[in-house]
């Protein structure tokens with residue numbers, strides 16, 4: 086039996102469907118009635134493979150009951166909440182669960198010192214020192230699922246407004262990864278002892294310029310939309326004003342600053358150790374567009 090924490094996240098859901106689709110028995114952590122309701126919907130398709138169990142990462146003791154008789158565990162909750170990671174590790178130790186997969190992010194590799202990076206690195210340290218048979222996977226920006234917070238939002242915005250704002254020149258490199266490639270990697274490493282006590286970067290097939298990515302989105306979506314480019318300095322100023330007026334915003338000035346950085350991530354080690362072979366952005370975005378029914 087496999088334990089899954091974070092099964093209701095956009096990535097966790099894909100991992101759950103892949104595991105259950107392969108006939109694996111999965112026990113999912115649900116911290117609320119709403120999470121339970123969402124998992125019950127997936128369970129309708131795989132009634133014999135999915136169990137739902139209560140608990141909350143705020144307390145290790147609340148996780149112990151659900152971890153009984155578990156052989157392997159997957160953790161798909163943001164690593165910046167390092168209190169949660171600590172609690173999860175404590176509960177795993179109590180229940181003698183050794184084999185684990187944790188989802189981190191390539192944010193830990195960006196060359197600026199932001200809080201989220203420091204927090205994720207701290208959690209990776211706990212994991213490395215945990216004594217568990219862990220594998221850490223660090224996906225780049227994930228796309229391909231409703232709720233991915235990246236491209237699904239962008240596509241919906243473009244469809245409605247017929248324009249898109251680029252912060253900076255758009256000449257920076259990105260290497261987004263398709264959600265199914267990440268889900269496949271998770272199930273792949275669980276079965277592969279070569280990956281124990283290792284950390285892998287997971288990115289899309291090739292890096293591409295942000296501007297090239299927009300051209301592909303335009304071509305695959307068949308949506309004519311205008312591109313408005315704003316220099317980084319002006320963008321940061323505009324976002325800080327917007328945040329002050331609206332009191333909240335999905336964007337912050339750090340994120341805009343990071344638009345200047347090339348985000349290119351070789352994945353040779355993952356390819357060698359567990360045959361990681363991701364799709365290109367063209368293939369992945371075509372699938373996302375057809376799923377979002379454009």
Ligand SMILES: NC(=O)c1ccc[n+]([C@@H]2O[C@H](COP(=O)([O-])OP(=O)(O)OC[C@H]3O[C@@H](n4cnc5c(N)ncnc54)[C@H](OP(=O)(O)O)[C@@H]3O)[C@@H](O)[C@H]2O)c1
Pocket residue numbers: 090091092093094095096097114115116117120140141142143160161162163164188189190191223224225226227228233234235
């Ligand atoms: N978005 C990207 O491009 C990207 C890139 C690289 C890596 N990732 C990784 O992908 C994963 C999913 O991302 P996300 O943004 O969807 O994650 P998230 O918002 O941190 O977490 C989502 C999951 O964690 C559960 N959760 C949160 N607090 C909990 C608690 N106290 N007790 C039990 N469960 C709790 C949520 O359950 P509820 O349903 O109850 O809220 C949900 O299932 C993360 O590990 C993230 O680092 C994302």
